[in-house]
Each structure stands twice: as structure tokens, then as C-alpha cells.
Amino acid sequence: MNALELDKVEYSYRRNAALRGVSLQLEPGEVVAVTGASGCGKSTLLHCAAGILTPDVGAVQVDGQDLAELAEADRAALRRTKIGIVLQFGQLVPDLPLVDNVALPLLLGGHERGEARVSAMNWLEQVGIADDADAVPAEVSGGQTQRAAVARALITGPSVVLADEPTGSLDSRAGQALLDVLLKAARYRGAALLMVTHDNLVAASADREIRLRDGLIQHEVAL
Numbered sequence: 001m002n003a004l005e006l007d008k009v010e011y012s013y014r015r016n017a018a019l020r021g022v023s024l025q026l027e028p029g030e031v032v033a034v035t036g037a038s039g040c041g042k043s044t045l046l047h048c049a050a051g052i053l054t055p056d057v058g059a060v061q062v063d064g065q066d067l068a069e070l071a072e073a074d075r076a077a078l079r080r081t082k083i084g085i086v087l088q089f090g091q092l093v094p095d096l097p098l099v100d101n102v103a104l105p106l107l108l109g110g111h112e113r114g115e116a117r118v119s120a121m122n123w124l125e126q127v128g129i130a131d132d133a134d135a136v137p138a139e140v141s142g143g144q145t146q147r148a149a150v151a152r153a154l155i156t157g158p159s160v161v162l163a164d165e166p167t168g169s170l171d172s173r174a175g176q177a178l179l180d181v182l183l184k185a186a187r188y189r190g191a192a193l194l195m196v197t198h199d200n201l202v203a204a205s206a207d208r209e210i211r212l213r214d215g216l217i218q219h220e221v222a223l
């Protein structure tokens with residue numbers, strides 16, 4: 001069974017067609033980079049895969065479950081437990097220290113607070129920002145919030161990890177370290193990883209590259 005499957009997905013913002021029929025499948029543990037010029041539909045693709053946007057046409061399946069066929073509460077639970085999302089600007093809760101931001105998916109899932117915080121500290125260590133655990137997002141750099149967002153995305157052990165420019169705010173060394181954390185989630189834990197990137201080195205670390213153009217897959221390359 002595929003971890004993530006998009007079937008002929010179309011999405012328009014008013015009359016502006018951002019995706020015009022995109023199909024792709026990711027097996028567990030597979031790493032796919034999505035590339036293409038600015039405005040070609042990369043972020044829209046990621047948002048449809050995450051269930052943040054609902055396709056106008058076509059379907060999205062995670063672990064064989066069609067997102068559109070689930071009741072709202074079930075879809076929210078699936079998104080919380082099976083999908084880890086790293087959006088472009090981190091999207092952390094402003095008032096919460098990083099450790100609580102990272103622990104949030106576990107807390108929302110009913111895990112005990114102490115246990116959730118221990119796990120969050122462990123993930124903060126893995127992404128290299130354990131020293132900033134008690135800082136709120138406004139007190140740390142964009143790169144630190146991006147690392148916390150990766151930790152939050154991985155804490156539930158999701159089947160699918162979706163990342164929009166995950167290393168965009170980091171210098172090359174820190175970017176490579178964060179990329180390694182994401183790749184490990186795929187290689188050792190079997191998460192399917194879909195990454196939007198402009199960075200050729202990030203794309204080269206994937207198993208496949210999908211290049212979009214004007215809302216369609218222009219070509220697909222096995223790496």
C-alpha cells in the first residue's frame with residue numbers, strides 16, 4: 001500500500017488553476033523532491049497532500065484512506081497522527097515555548113504532559129536546539145523555528161512527512177543536518193517524505209525528483 005497517493009488532483013484559486021491534474025504515489029520510506037519555478041504549484045500540491053486544501057477534482061489518500069471520505073474529526077485525527085507537516089515559516093504557536101510547541105501533537109492526542117515533554121526534548125536535541133527549549137518562537141531565529149517545526153512534524157512517528165523548503169532559512173551546514181534528520185525519518189522509520197525545494201543538493205538527496213510546470217508534472221526523474 002502507498003503511504004501517500006494523489007490521483008489527478010486539480011486545484012484553483014478562484015480562476016487561477018494552480019494544479020491541473022497531478023498524480024503521484026509515495027511508498028513507505030520513499031523520498032521525493034518537488035521542484036519547479038516559482039508559482040508552478042509546489043506549495044499548493046503540498047497543501048492538498050496535507051488536507052489543508054481540498055482538491056476541486058481528484059483524490060488524496062494517506063495509508064489507503066481517502067481524506068475526502070473521512071468525517072471532519074477523523075480527518076483531523078489522521079492529520080495529527082499520520083501526517084507531519086513542515087510549512088515554509090515554521091507555523092509555531094507564538095505564545096508557547098519551543099518544547100511545548102513540539103509536544104503539542106502528542107498533547108492533542110491525549111498523551112500525558114510529562115511524557116510528551118520528554119519526547120519533545122529528545123526531538124529538540126536531535127534537531128540541535130535543546131538549549132532553546134524554553135524560548136518562545138519570537139525569541140529565536142527563523143532557522144531555529146524551522147528546526148522546531150521539523151521536530152514537531154516527526155514527534156508522532158507519522159507515515160507521511162510533507163516539508164515546504166525545510167532548510168530554506170538555514171546555512172548549508174545546519175541545512176544538511178536538518179535534512180539528515182528528515183531523511184532518517186524516511187530511511188529508518190519508513191516515513192514517506194515529500195519535500196518542496198529550490199535547492200539542488202536537497203533535491204539530489206531524494207529517490208525521485210518531480211518537476212512541476214504550470215500545475216502539471218513536467219517530468220519525473222529517478223535519482
Ligand SMILES: Nc1ncnc2c1ncn2[C@@H]1O[C@H](COP(=O)(O)OP(=O)(O)OP(=O)(O)O)[C@@H](O)[C@H]1O
Binds near residue numbers: 014038040044045
Ligand atoms: N492564496 C492564493 N490566492 C490566489 N492565488 C494563489 C494563492 N496561493 C497561490 N496562488 C497562485 O497559485 C499558483 C501556484 O502557487 P504556489 O504557491 O503553489 O506555487 P509555488 O510553486 O509553491 O511557488 P513558490 O516557489 O514561489 O513558493 C501561482 O500562480 C500563485 O500565484
